[in-house]
Amino acid sequence: MKTPKLYIGTAGWTYHDWSPSFYPQNQTSSFNWLTFYSQYFNVVEVNATFYKPFSEKAVYNWIKKVEACVDFMFVLKLHYSFTHSKRFSNCDVKAFSSMLDLLKREERLGGVLLQFPYSFECTDVNIKYLGALVNIFEGYDRFVEVRHSSWENKKARKITFCTIDQPDIGRSIQFNPLASNNMAYFRFHGRNEEAWRDSLKNFGKEMSYDEQNIRYNYLYSPGELLEFERKIREIYHQVKKIYVIMNNHPKGDAVANAFEMLSLLKDRGKIEIPQTTIQTYSRLVRIAV
Amino acid sequence: MKTIFHLDLDAFFVSVERVLDPSLNGKPVIVGGDPHGRGVVTACSYEARKYGLHSAMPIRKAYKLCPHGIYVHGSHGEYSRFSKAVKSILEQYAPMMEQASIDEFYMDFSGCAKIYGSLFIFASKIQKEIMNKVSLPCSIGIASNKTVAKIASDCMKPEGITYVIPGMEKYFLAPMPVETIPGVGKVMHKALNEKGIYLIGDITKLPEDYFGAAFGKYGIDLWHKACGEGKDYIAPPQLRKSVSKERTYGQDVTSREKIEETLFKLTGQVCQILRDKNWQTSTISIKLRYSDFTTITRAKTIKATDDDKTIFDTAVQLFRNNYKRRVSVRLIGIHLTKFSEFSEQEFLFDEEEIRRRKMLRAVTKLRDKFGYSVVQFGRTGKVNNTFVNPFHPET
Numbered sequence: 300m301k302t303p304k305l306y307i308g309t310a311g312w313t314y315h316d317w318s319p320s321f322y323p324q325n326q327t328s329s330f331n332w333l334t335f336y337s338q339y340f341n342v343v344e345v346n347a348t349f350y351k352p353f354s355e356k357a358v359y360n361w362i363k364k365v366e367a368c369v370d371f372m373f374v375l376k377l378h379y380s381f382t383h384s385k386r387f388s389n390c391d392v393k394a395f396s397s398m399l400d401l402l403k404r405e406e407r408l409g410g411v412l413l414q415f416p417y418s419f420e421c422t423d424v425n426i427k428y429l430g431a432l433v434n435i436f437e438g439y440d441r442f443v444e445v446r447h448s449s450w451e452n453k454k455a456r457k458i459t460f461c462t463i464d465q466p467d468i469g470r471s472i473q474f475n476p477l478a479s480n481n482m483a484y485f486r487f488h489g490r491n492e493e494a495w496r497d498s499l500k501n502f503g504k505e506m507s508y509d510e511q512n513i514r515y516n517y518l519y520s521p522g523e524l525l526e527f528e529r530k531i532r533e534i535y536h537q538v539k540k541i542y543v544i545m546n547n548h549p550k551g552d553a554v555a556n557a558f559e560m561l562s563l564l565k566d567r568g569k570i571e572i573p574q575t576t577i578q579t580y581s582r583l584v585r586i587a588v
Numbered sequence: 589m590k591t592i593f594h595l596d597l598d599a600f601f602v603s604v605e606r607v608l609d610p611s612l613n614g615k616p617v618i619v620g621g622d623p624h625g626r627g628v629v630t631a632c633s634y635e636a637r638k639y640g641l642h643s644a645m646p647i648r649k650a651y652k653l654c655p656h657g658i659y660v661h662g663s664h665g666e667y668s669r670f671s672k673a674v675k676s677i678l679e680q681y682a683p684m685m686e687q688a689s690i691d692e693f694y695m696d697f698s699g700c701a702k703i704y705g706s707l708f709i710f711a712s713k714i715q716k717e718i719m720n721k722v723s724l725p726c727s728i729g730i731a732s733n734k735t736v737a738k739i740a741s742d743c744m745k746p747e748g749i750t751y752v753i754p755g756m757e758k759y760f761l762a763p764m765p766v767e768t769i770p771g772v773g774k775v776m777h778k779a780l781n782e783k784g785i786y787l788i789g790d791i792t793k794l795p796e797d798y799f800g801a802a803f804g805k806y807g808i809d810l811w812h813k814a815c816g817e818g819k820d821y822i823a824p825p826q827l828r829k830s831v832s833k834e835r836t837y838g839q840d841v842t843s844r845e846k847i848e849e850t851l852f853k854l855t856g857q858v859c860q861i862l863r864d865k866n867w868q869t870s871t872i873s874i875k876l877r878y879s880d881f882t883t884i885t886r887a888k889t890i891k892a893t894d895d896d897k898t899i900f901d902t903a904v905q906l907f908r909n910n911y912k913r914r915v916s917v918r919l920i921g922i923h924l925t926k927f928s929e930f931s932e933q934e935f936l937f938d939e940e941e942i943r944r945r946k947m948l949r950a951v952t953k954l955r956d957k958f959g960y961s962v963v964q965f966g967r968t969g970k971v972n973n974t975f976v977n978p979f980h981p982e983t
Contacts, residue, residue, distance in 0.1 A: 521607050522669025525722065529676055567720050581610050585723060 303538045306342035306372055306409060307561045309553040310486070310546040313347070320551030320579040337365040339571060340557060342372045342409055344544050349376040349414070352394035358401050365407070372409035373402050374442065374542065381432055382415050392435055399439050409542065410440030412461075412484075417471070421449035433457050442484040442542070448472045459484050464527070466492040466514075468499075476530050478537040485531065487556065489517025489547035516549040519556045521582065528563040555580040562586040589754045590820040591707060591730065593682075593695040594737035595714070597674065598725040598746035600691035601631035604670050605660055607723045616641075616657040623651040623659045630662060634746060661958075673722045681714065684822040694734055696822040711749045731757060735818025739768055757816020762789030769813050776810075779803075788814045831869070833857045834921025840879040842916045848904055854922045855900040856965060862924065863952040868892035870926035872902045876910060877919035885923070886910050892928045896948060896965075899924070 312332055318324055322332055336343065345361075347353070365371040378395055380387040395411075402408035413432060419425055433441055433455075444461040448470040453460070456479070464474045465488040476483060494514040501510075519527075531541065543560050545553035554576060562570050572587040597603065601619040606612045616636035621627020629650050632641045639654040650657070671690045678685055681704070682695035697707065704710040711728040718726050729740025731752040739761065740750035752760045761768070766788055767777045783802070785791055791799070791814035799807030812818075833854040841847055851874070862869060873887035886906045893899065903922050911917075951963045 520663070520666050520669075522604075522663075522666040522673070525673040526669055529673065582608060584610055585607075 304540045307543045308340035308342040310344040311346040312336045317551040319575050321554045333364040337368040337371050341370050344374045346376050358398050362405050374409040376412045412442045414444040417446040420447045461486050466490050466495040476534045478534045481539040483538045484542040487545045489515050491517040515547050517547045518552040524559050589732050590698045592737045594729040594741040595693045596727050596741045597691040602633040603724045618657045618659050619662045620647045686822045708751050733818035733820040735813050764788050830925045831858045831861045832923035836919045840916035840918050859896045862894045867927040868894045869924040873923040874906045875921035878915040879918050
């Protein structure tokens with residue numbers, strides 16, 4: 300069976316707590332996180348675009364940083380005004396589209412990620428809203444993450460629904476691999492149930508960076524990754540491209556798990572892993588070159 | 589003549605622990621309870637076995653023999669995941685497979701030599717694939733039946749492959765000590781030794797009738813096993829049809845409260861199994877045996893559930909309606925049948941039931957991780973004569 304093109308990486312790359320578990324502790328002034336990251340992974344989800352649009356100059360700067368990696372792709376997370384507050388203007392559309400267009404021209408665009416909150420249930424109104432958004436971003440690969448189980452077993456021709464792993468709370472959508480448009484997109488949020496519940500309790504309250512992110516604090520075990528691998532392989536024959544994004548970022552756990560998934564999905568091949576990560580996650584020794 | 593493979597994952601729990609933490613490699617590792625507590629050794633590494641440690645040994649004793657060993661509690665959820673991963677590798681090749689335990693698999697490869705070539709080389713390929721894909725060592729025994737295949741896989745551990753040529757089973761087994769035969773425990777071992785029987789070959793030197801007279805049906809089975817005979821039927825995977833637990837009292841009981849307390853505890857145990865399987869039951873039965881051995885079973889069919897309270901309420905009602913004789917009780921049991929898969933979307937419970945469901949699921953996870961006794965409901969501990977039903981405190 301032909302292996303689809305695999306894009307494996309993390310959600311974001313600018314995390315201070317990834318040093319020294321990924322980025323080295325002593326960094327020279329010329330050291331760049333994205334360049335370092337692109338030596339190991341071939342995709343990154345840009346989370347920062349969820350909070351604010353970036354200028355073309357900033358986006359161009361990202362592209363320059365990864366120029367040594369020919370097949371490196373960016374997936375931009377759509378601004379919250381589209382998916383959460385649902386109040387956006389033409390200016391917002393233009394600002395976001397200009398980033399997408401630049402990346403597309405430079406052949407660095409994986410697609411756009413539309414991540415909706417748990418509260419976004421599968422209702423007639425929401426289906427209509429999603430349809431409208433999808434049309435606005437026609438011409439790009441659109442990945443849609445919904446977290447509520449009411450979306451289970453729903454399909455759409457124009458988009459690729461993400462398959463997500465998240466704590467099994469309430470009516471969370473289950474991890475059942477989905478493939479459409481010759482693609483599959485996997486996102487892993489960790490299984491820190493307790494912190495996830497706490498964050499739901501504190502919804503709307505002001506929280507520090509650490510408080511906000513603790514719910515993603517989770518390191519998947521090798522056995523859990525084996526189960527994911529088995530399920531992901533089940534849809535190999537249905538797709539040409541597979542994206543695997545680890546979002547359990549605190550302390551660098553996402554990086555460790557991304558390396559493990561990379562090795563598993565590439566038939567247990569030995570892979571390049573920086574010493575910093577091997578020292579922090581000793582179990583990665585067996586998959587490192 | 590069949591070709592049966594027995595694949596046994598070497599020191600399975602320890603091997604998984606070493607995948608999780610490679611610093612355990614080459615060290616004496618013991619999986620089990622607290623080394624100062626009352627538990628037993630669940631598994632130990634080959635390095636630990638050199639100190640005389642073995643599975644099921646009291647862990648305190650193990651600690652005395654090997655105080656510098658590394659004692660870990662074990663990651664039971666992880667063991668199950670790794671076992672499934674191994675199973676999925678084997679399923680690619682084996683036309684028939686039977687999982688005997690979490691770390692043992694029987695496979696029937698009869699007639700497959702034309703497809704897979706030399707069985708010895710093929711076994712080596714499987715062994716390498718399991719090591720490559722899940723980093724677990726295993727041993728494989730190949731023989732014409734399950735008993736000999738199991739003994740064969742055990743005799744060259746770790747990472748061994750033993751092929752017993754058909755027709756040579758008896759000679760293969762002859763020099764081995766009698767306790768090598770599965771099922772020969774301490775008592776039988778001693779009984780055989782007392783009769784001057786130390787090796788399997790000693791058994792076959794004697795006539796079958798001798799063992800029949802000395803040990804009954806078990807003795808005849810033993811004689812056949814010693815001759816290299818055994819079952820060669822691979823049981824296809826079957827859905828479990830029932831879940832049951834029962835308790836025989838050391839001393840017959842007359843107290844209704846005590847019997848209901850036992851029923852409560854047994855309900856907790858069967859519900860744990862039910863939730864682990866993601867099943868719901870529709871038929872609940874109780875078994876009641878009086879001290880004069882009169883036994884009754886009574887059943888009731890209800891809406892499918894995995895809820896402790898609903899199942900206990902039904903069981904206790906069955907007990908109260910049917911415990912009519914003024915005779916003490918020797919045994920009480922609960923039996924669940926008619927299973928369906930649990931599907932969350934179908935449920936529209938009231939708030940209290942939703943909360944209890946979540947609580948019970950959390951309890952199930954905790955028990956899976958730390959053992960059944962880590963969480964006990966109020967009623968299952970020692971109770972005073974004043975009986976309190978935790979589901980209906982007012983009753």
